Amino acid sequence: MKKLLPKTIFILLILAIWQFLFQLNIWPDFLFPSPQMVMITLIEGFKDGTFTFAITASFKRLLIGYSISLLFGLMLGVLIASFQLIEDTIGPFILALQSVPSVVWLPLALLWFSMGEKAIIFVVVLGGTWNMVINASTGIKNVQPVLIKAAKTMGVNKIQLFWKVILPAAVPHLITGMRLSWAFSWRALMAGELIGSGDGLGQILMWGRDMGNMSLVITVILLIGSIGYLTDNYLFKKAETVVLNRWGLNN
Amino acid sequence: MNLLNIKDLNKNFKQENENKLEVLKGINLKIKEKEFISFIGPSGCGKSTLLNILAGLIPASSGQVMLKNKLIQNPGNDRVMVFQEAALFPWLTVIENVLFGLKIKKIDKKKAYQKALDQLEAVQLKNFKDSYPHQLSGGMKQRVAIARALVIDPEILLMDEPFGALDEQTRLMLHRQLIKLWQDTEKTIVFVTHNIREAVKLSDRIIVFGSNPGRIVEEFKIDIPQPRDRENPTLIRLENKILKLLEKEIKKQGEKKYEKIAT
Numbered sequence: 001m002k003k004l005l006p007k008t009i010f011i012l013l014i015l016a017i018w019q020f021l022f023q024l025n026i027w028p029d030f031l032f033p034s035p036q037m038v039m040i041t042l043i044e045g046f047k048d049g050t051f052t053f054a055i056t057a058s059f060k061r062l063l064i065g066y067s068i069s070l071l072f073g074l075m076l077g078v079l080i081a082s083f084q085l086i087e088d089t090i091g092p093f094i095l096a097l098q099s100v101p102s103v104v105w106l107p108l109a110l111l112w113f114s115m116g117e118k119a120i121i122f123v124v125v126l127g128g129t130w131n132m133v134i135n136a137s138t139g140i141k142n143v144q145p146v147l148i149k150a151a152k153t154m155g156v157n158k159i160q161l162f163w164k165v166i167l168p169a170a171v172p173h174l175i176t177g178m179r180l181s182w183a184f185s186w187r188a189l190m191a192g193e194l195i196g197s198g199d200g201l202g203q204i205l206m207w208g209r210d211m212g213n214m215s216l217v218i219t220v221i222l223l224i225g226s227i228g229y230l231t232d233n234y235l236f237k238k239a240e241t242v243v244l245n246r247w248g249l250n251n
Numbered sequence: 252m253n254l255l256n257i258k259d260l261n262k263n264f265k266q267e268n269e270n271k272l273e274v275l276k277g278i279n280l281k282i283k284e285k286e287f288i289s290f291i292g293p294s295g296c297g298k299s300t301l302l303n304i305l306a307g308l309i310p311a312s313s314g315q316v317m318l319k320n321k322l323i324q325n326p327g328n329d330r331v332m333v334f335q336e337a338a339l340f341p342w343l344t345v346i347e348n349v350l351f352g353l354k355i356k357k358i359d360k361k362k363a364y365q366k367a368l369d370q371l372e373a374v375q376l377k378n379f380k381d382s383y384p385h386q387l388s389g390g391m392k393q394r395v396a397i398a399r400a401l402v403i404d405p406e407i408l409l410m411d412e413p414f415g416a417l418d419e420q421t422r423l424m425l426h427r428q429l430i431k432l433w434q435d436t437e438k439t440i441v442f443v444t445h446n447i448r449e450a451v452k453l454s455d456r457i458i459v460f461g462s463n464p465g466r467i468v469e470e471f472k473i474d475i476p477q478p479r480d481r482e483n484p485t486l487i488r489l490e491n492k493i494l495k496l497l498e499k500e501i502k503k504q505g506e507k508k509y510e511k512i513a514t
Binding site: 153160 | 331
């Protein structure tokens, strides 16, 4: 509760500055809306179902793309951690791919998959995969050797060693990978939706631009930020804390 | 009866300068059933390496190790190892850790659970069965590790400096518990330590290793029944004798190093 006071004051301050700028009348109302106008757009948007519908549509794409990138990332990470040859060949390639913002693939994806869902999901997958690969391979390579030795003297075979020891021991890194992957998928999704077609949050934002409705644009930006913040802070950070505690890594 | 037979065993490691490092040279040793045997020696004498070879975790360069009539080549749950770091699985509760080896052995679930519970009772940790390892002290973790190994009912318990990271009081308490467990279960125990007093107090037989190359220097039999009194003059005399022997080994090694630098 102690932290609540400075937070509230900070938000009020931002709103005050915003309102002040609005009243200076530098830009016309439709280009620079007031906090009140944005608030009304937000409430109206939820009332008529536009935002709920758009968020659902976006999340559907996100979940499909994110699941594929987790699965794909985990498999590639395991391969890289297990075979030196794969690490030497694919490893640097992945680092390079990771530094490419995934939205640059969109022009290609649009041509390959036409304007549909698939193109956006493709971009989401490319956005989420590489962080998962890197974290999964790091996690698997860094499993404490003594845990592996202990399991071996207790009679595990190779398959049991992987599923019962190596994979669970790598969970702290996997969670970090999942968290980063989610953040990157979310960014990729929004970028993809701005350009691609459909009815997600990003498209509502573009629709606002086309209609000259900056109030709508700002509202959607706020929504994108809030959803990103809430999932990171309340879903992934919580999960990460629980895991780090249990794995004894939080001293 | 001999349980373990080590014959003409050598272990070399390749070094970067292409010279081979003789970690173990010409090791011959027979270990009897129900024996408590300790390996002691200066660091780098290969005592832990030998233990790892007995576990089947690393191969010997030449020579062989026979367990009864079976050649040891791979790890197996007839030779379970306890490490200096308890090496518990942090994502499993205490009882799940103890159940781990039983599940691998595919023992019936109900039976396995009862066995694990009994074993935890034997190390006096039944009340902590649902705790996670990070909630336990170092001594408690080590007791879980011992329970996890013993519950599998191995032929041999291999212990690599298991109490090396514990404080003196905890170590003394664990000595008592280990001796009791050893007497109750009649297991063969191979115990690696650098603590002479610990070796003298626990073992039926102590094998003293020298280094460079790692080899057996001498062995001592101790016929004093357990539990032993720390003040027993025979033990104190033996402790001093081993201490002098080790000092000589360490000094010799120092001189060798000096020669190398001088030439």
